[in-house]
Amino acid sequence: MNRLLSGNEALALGAYHAGVKVAAAYPGTPSTEILETLASFKDIHAEWSTNEKVALEVALGASYTGVRAIASMKQVGLNVASDPFMAAATTGIVGGLLIVSADDPGIHSSQNEQDNRHYARMAKVPMLEPCDSQEAYDFVALAFDLSEEFDTPVLVRTTTRISHSKSVVHISRTRVEPKPASFTHNTAKFVMLPVNARSRRPLIEERLVRLKAYTETFPYNMVSWGSNRLGIISSGVAYQYAREVFPDASFLKLGMTYPLPEKLIRQFASKVEKLIVIEELDPFLQENIAALGIRVQGKEFVPRFGELNPDLVKKAAYQAGWLEPTAAESKKIELPPELPPRPPVLCPGCPHTGIFFVLNTIGQRSKLLNDQGKSGKEGNLIITGDIGCYTLATYPPLQAMDTTACMGAGIGQALGMEKAGVNANMVAVIGDSTFIHSGITGLVNAVYNQSKGTIIILDNGTTAMTGHQDHPGTGISAQGERTKAVDLEHLAHGIGVEDVAVVNAFDVRALRDAVRKAISSPVLSVIIVRGACSVQLRTRSGQRAIDMEKCDKCGVCLKLGCPAIQKLDENLYIDFTLCAGNACTLCEQLCPKKAIAPIAP
Amino acid sequence: MKKKYDLIMVGIGGQGIVLASDILGEVAMTAGYDIKKTDTLGMAQRGGSVISNIRIAEHVWSPLVMQGTADFLIAFEKLEALRWSPYLRPNGTVIVNNQVTPPLSVSLGVNRYPDDQEIYRTIRQVTDHIYTVQGSQSVIGLGDIRTLNMFMLGCISHFLPIEIKVWEECIRQRLPAKILEINLTAFNKGREEISYVNI
Numbered sequence: 019m020n021r022l023l024s025g026n027e028a029l030a031l032g033a034y035h036a037g038v039k040v041a042a043a044y045p046g047t048p049s050t051e052i053l054e055t056l057a058s059f060k061d062i063h064a065e066w067s068t069n070e071k072v073a074l075e076v077a078l079g080a081s082y083t084g085v086r087a088i089a090s091m092k093q094v095g096l097n098v099a100s101d102p103f104m105a106a107a108t109t110g111i112v113g114g115l116l117i118v119s120a121d122d123p124g125i126h127s128s129q130n131e132q133d134n135r136h137y138a139r140m141a142k143v144p145m146l147e148p149c150d151s152q153e154a155y156d157f158v159a160l161a162f163d164l165s166e167e168f169d170t171p172v173l174v175r176t177t178t179r180i181s182h183s184k185s186v187v188h189i190s191r192t193r194v195e196p197k198p199a200s201f202t203h204n205t206a207k208f209v210m211l212p213v214n215a216r217s218r219r220p221l222i223e224e225r226l227v228r229l230k231a232y233t234e235t236f237p238y239n240m241v242s243w244g245s246n247r248l249g250i251i252s253s254g255v256a257y258q259y260a261r262e263v264f265p266d267a268s269f270l271k272l273g274m275t276y277p278l279p280e281k282l283i284r285q286f287a288s289k290v291e292k293l294i295v296i297e298e299l300d301p302f303l304q305e306n307i308a309a310l311g312i313r314v315q316g317k318e319f320v321p322r323f324g325e326l327n328p329d330l331v332k333k334a335a336y337q338a339g340w341l342e343p344t345a346a347e348s349k350k351i352e353l354p355p356e357l358p359p360r361p362p363v364l365c366p367g368c369p370h371t372g373i374f375f376v377l378n379t380i381g382q383r384s385k386l387l388n389d390q391g392k393s394g395k396e397g398n399l400i401i402t403g404d405i406g407c408y409t410l411a412t413y414p415p416l417q418a419m420d421t422t423a424c425m426g427a428g429i430g431q432a433l434g435m436e437k438a439g440v441n442a443n444m445v446a447v448i449g450d451s452t453f454i455h456s457g458i459t460g461l462v463n464a465v466y467n468q469s470k471g472t473i474i475i476l477d478n479g480t481t482a483m484t485g486h487q488d489h490p491g492t493g494i495s496a497q498g499e500r501t502k503a504v505d506l507e508h509l510a511h512g513i514g515v516e517d518v519a520v521v522n523a524f525d526v527r528a529l530r531d532a533v534r535k536a537i538s539s540p541v542l543s544v545i546i547v548r549g550a551c552s553v554q555l556r557t558r559s560g561q562r563a564i565d566m567e568k569c570d571k572c573g574v575c576l577k578l579g580c581p582a583i584q585k586l587d588e589n590l591y592i593d594f595t596l597c598a599g600n601a602c603t604l605c606e607q608l609c610p611k612k613a614i615a616p617i618a619p
Numbered sequence: 620m621k622k623k624y625d626l627i628m629v630g631i632g633g634q635g636i637v638l639a640s641d642i643l644g645e646v647a648m649t650a651g652y653d654i655k656k657t658d659t660l661g662m663a664q665r666g667g668s669v670i671s672n673i674r675i676a677e678h679v680w681s682p683l684v685m686q687g688t689a690d691f692l693i694a695f696e697k698l699e700a701l702r703w704s705p706y707l708r709p710n711g712t713v714i715v716n717n718q719v720t721p722p723l724s725v726s727l728g729v730n731r732y733p734d735d736q737e738i739y740r741t742i743r744q745v746t747d748h749i750y751t752v753q754g755s756q757s758v759i760g761l762g763d764i765r766t767l768n769m770f771m772l773g774c775i776s777h778f779l780p781i782e783i784k785v786w787e788e789c790i791r792q793r794l795p796a797k798i799l800e801i802n803l804t805a806f807n808k809g810r811e812e813i814s815y816v817n818i
Contacts, residue, residue, distance in 0.1 A: 022641075126659065126660070179657060179682060183655055183657035184654075184657070186648055186654060255682070258682065259681050262680045328681045328685045329686050349709050349745055350745070351704045352741075352744065353702070353704070354701075354741060357701065357733065358698065358721075358722050358725050358729075359668075359724060360667055360668040360698070360699070360722040361668075362632065362660075362667030365665045414727065553665065581665070581666045585725070585728070586721045595755075
């Protein structure tokens, strides 16, 4: 049977067919759909874990009982999970254990770019890189076998263009039933006291030697011969781009990229006049091949950062002289200069809009920042943030975010600035899912170290940015079961926060009062701003319109940055197909002329 | 040897472009083609610029369409048609929904929205095959703006040599029964409207 599947869907189906029993993940673009797909199979345990570290620990525990397990995450998620990742590489496994790292070249939806192929080398574990959805499906079964045969976790590395592209997959297998779980006590393997870790250390090197022999025979390290004038070594989606750009060249396509098949590479190199590597991000293959003493080109011309595409590969090929430009390059459109950009924005009816509008006005942010976004003077309110839809409040007109580093960072940063002695009120903002991921330890730290700041938890009851996944605060599991919900108010009280307030995200006056009170209070305050994500609204009613007889075009409504409130050639209007209506009403609350009201029926 | 079709579908997050391009992919696969598709979105929010690449042929390598090679540009909004027009090949076909949605920077007075003349003159650098359709207006008339994506699919279906029953079957498989009828109506409206648009 053939199906059109994304790389993530294919990975998940491959894992299911290979008999996976436990799957764990924290949502993160571009990895999210792997666990979402696995969660649809009711005969396995698939969970959203609180964060990637916990997810990998869950999968590792399952593996110790002899069942197959998978933990999937985005590239920066593996940073969070790097502690158990290195430990797993040392203890080894019992049931097959896969760690999927979905990298994000070009930073479509991340805070930094990184090439996680280096993690395989650091942990000395095998790495597989599929180049389309078919390989994603096929590789998972191979990876589980490989894991069990060599007593090692296996890193399966994808990129956005593998995880999120759809291609035709021939489904050739059905589900293998998992083995029953059983745990055999073995402290020398599972208890990494220094003495045990030291005795496992040489085993890792021995394993690597055996893996080097295996990779020479890995069936998806494939040579396809074309002209012998140019030989190209590539992997992942870069291979597809190279096939497109170099129709006549010879190819060595690597499916297993750590450890590398040295003999195969030497053989291939000896049969071509010129050897090049086409790869995305760092010169990982190129440097390892050059270290074998083989002359090879690549990153001298192919970009070292950002996402590759066939146009960039072609440009590099012309620059390097790997390819002669054809005479008939087709004519391309030249765009007029300065097209208006259309970045993602907070949605109409977003529960984050009101609180950031309040932070903007109380902090007098429009005076702080000039048109170039440069700070004219020191702020009286510093807002530290992190990763979520709410990071978009950085953009005008809300301009109410001063820092974003990584998940949960804002709480620690706020305390650091406070203790450094900065002359401003500190406000840390964090989403509900992010708070549970890595904000709780920061809050404990703030209580313990006697912070006087304000922490605002933006509780929209979902993990919105990655597509509305449940989390421990929602009380619904990844597989749709009702479970226990973590109560954020009780949690804050329990940690020792005395000043905890809960405010309606769509009540501007209440938001303003709560923020004023918290920043003037001499103790640590937590404000939970609660309101549902508008994308999840089932029905919409009471869409607003502007009565132009009352409107004096003061423009206050535009300061919300609501995409439904639009202005074109001096016409100010609300696009009723976008307005969230009664669920929001923020603009109506703000309008000094009372010119905004529901559309007359 | 089957003919190749490289398509670019563009618009604004929330307009249903990913679903439309998914269905187009399923249609092509069902009709026996190789197909790869990939979407570029900022993040999961609504409101950002979206581009979906769909490549249909006997065999497809790259999921991304190269600039200057797209046979079709299907735009759900006019500024987005202009933004992504460098992907068009000479004499390629453009289907553009006659909708203007100013981005925030235009509403805030920082940027200017290009006028019609600028948009059409730019695209005519490489092609005169420009079909402007009244998609938003049509589907608001049907009672649900969210069916715009099926209207636009209907427009494309006119140009691809794939039987209508394959399209309808793939739409049927992807959409819940409750909203199926209105979406099929939107699809057929698009398929009909494109056949009498003057270019």
